[in-house]
Amino acid sequence: MAVRTGAQFLKGLQDDREVWLEGERVEDVTTHPKLARMARTLASVYDLQHDPKYHQDMVFKSPSSGEPVALSYMIPETQDDLLRRRRALEIVAHDSYGMLGRTPDYVNIQLTAMRQMASLYGRKEPKYGENLIAYHAYVRENDLCMTHAFGHPQVNRGVLISELSDPYIALGVVDTTTEGVIVRGAKQLATLAPFADELFCPLYRPLRTDSDEDKKYCLGFSIPANSRGLKFICRQSHDMGDSLYDYPLSGRYDEMDALAVFDDVLIPWERVFNFQDLELANEALEAVPMWRQYMQQVAVKNIAKLEFILGIIRGIAQGVGIDGFSHVQEKIAEIVDILETVRAYMRAAEADAGPYQAQDIRGEGIWPAAEPWIAMRNWYPDAYVRIIWIVEQLAAGGLMLTPSQEDVQGPMAETIGKFYQGASLDASKRIALFRLAWDLVGTQFGSRQALYERFFNGDVVRLRQRRYANYDFTAAENAVNTFLERDRLEKPQGA
Ligand SMILES: Cc1cc2nc3c(=O)[nH]c(=O)nc-3n(C[C@H](O)[C@H](O)[C@H](O)COP(=O)(O)OP(=O)(O)OC[C@H]3O[C@@H](n4cnc5c(N)ncnc54)[C@H](O)[C@@H]3O)c2cc1C
Structure with missing residues (x-):
């Protein structure tokens, strides 16, 4: 077929x-x-x-x-x-x-x-x-x-x-x-x-x-x-x-x-x-790290989602004239950084891809690198919570000033047109934008999105426990040991 x-x-x-x-x-x-x-x-x-x-x-x-x-x-x-x-x-x-x-x-x-x-x-x-x-x-x-x-x-x-x-x-x-x-x-x-x-x-x-x-x-x-x-x-x-x-x-x-x-x-x-x-x-x-392959889909999806969220929040900021405030710019820039960090993880995993072998079994084909994916998988759920917080912080009460389509097109249309307009948006578009933001962070759908990002890939608490158990701390231990050794051998000043 x-x-x-x-x-x-x-x-x-x-x-x-x-x-x-x-x-x-x-x-x-x-x-x-x-x-x-x-x-x-x-x-x-x-x-x-x-x-x-x-x-x-x-x-x-x-x-x-x-x-x-x-x-x-x-x-x-x-x-x-x-x-x-x-x-x-x-x-x-x-x-x-x-x-x-x-x-x-x-x-x-x-x-x-x-x-x-x-x-x-x-x-x-x-x-x-x-x-x-x-x-x-x-x-x-x-x-x-x-x-x-x-x-x-x-x-x-x-x-x-x-x-x-x-x-x-x-x-x-x-x-x-x-x-x-x-x-x-x-x-x-x-x-x-x-x-x-x-x-x-x-x-x-x-x-x-x-x-x-x-x-x-x-x-x-x-x-x-x-x-x-x-x-x-x-x-x-x-x-x-x-x-x-x-x-x-x-x-x-x-x-x-x-x-x-x-x-x-x-x-x-x-x-x-x-x-x-x-x-x-x-x-x-x-031995079967399926996630090394499917995390590419996750990263691509996250990038598309973050670009969309960025568009929504910047549209809201411009729409109601708060985009000139420096703390607003700083918070939007934080979302930009999260977006670009996901892209960097993805590119690192692809760039460092190679063969994969578990004990005597060689996996077919090429496998994206593990480390960037593990770091992204353990970090992103918290980053997504922060994004929701930023959307709520910037959209604020506007998330509740969201009459329905029936209101927007009903007998109150003229009044709504006056009080729900934005600095650069007519009322209908402004309400549509805020309704979109509310569906993203506040409705049942929005809450489920947040839960999805936290759990779809497993429980981050236990993923981090596994990370601790499996991580090679040799470089970290060597770094601190050589540093302490250096100070121990150095004579105190004036001695
Ligand atoms: C929106 C959404 C979509 C999903 N889609 C899929 C899907 O398509 N396919 C799929 O297979 N799964 C899917 N999942 C399930 C996801 O993999 C699980 O939610 C996740 O693995 C956690 O398991 P659990 O929900 O049973 O929570 P539990 O394992 O019951 O954990 C509940 C709490 O108890 C703690 N806890 C439980 N057991 C232990 C333990 N032994 N040691 C320490 N702490 C413990 C956890 O840390 C957590 O805080 C989805 C989840 C969500 C939320």
């Missing part, structure tokens, strides 16, 4: 998937009033691949069919390949103003990175490596959209998953048949789930290598979103169906989050990447 159009993508979603939203089973995610606009947004992302302006920059020649397929499935071999992939990511991220964390390229790159380490998965049992390679080719050739879920339900983090009140809260193996593995339980947190063709569940949590109990939870796989017994329970929609003037972001970019519940779901053997190999599960945690 090569690259799909938006219409083909939408048609693919019209199946018997089980999506639950606000107490009801959704019949058709492409027409549901609280999901349809996001479905159309994603369709427009697929359509970009067919736009003559972008087509060549978004595809590469499939190694199996020779057809043009999405670049996010390419195994990059050179730095030029990384830059080529970056260009494709930029087209998508700028089209959605960085408001979507989960354009399909994100998980595509994640799966591709795992595929680059297929020999690790096939080391003991070649079929699991082969499954991974075949699956990667399958989604690439069919241009499928994936959601992914890594975590166990947040029921009781104080005990092991095998110690929870029910053995099937965390996803566990119930039985095996000649066709595959039957599983029960749940996985969190599947962003994009209602709009995905596939649910990807790589095994990415630590397990006890000496525990027969943990074997039950040791399974890496991927399955179609409409698999029998698979249910997605969505959070409340942030798209309330309101006008896009009132909620310009919520109404377009609510990518949705869900819990994936497995009610005795059959995972066909050919979709299994790890079955009860506890050593492989734990080794993969360190």
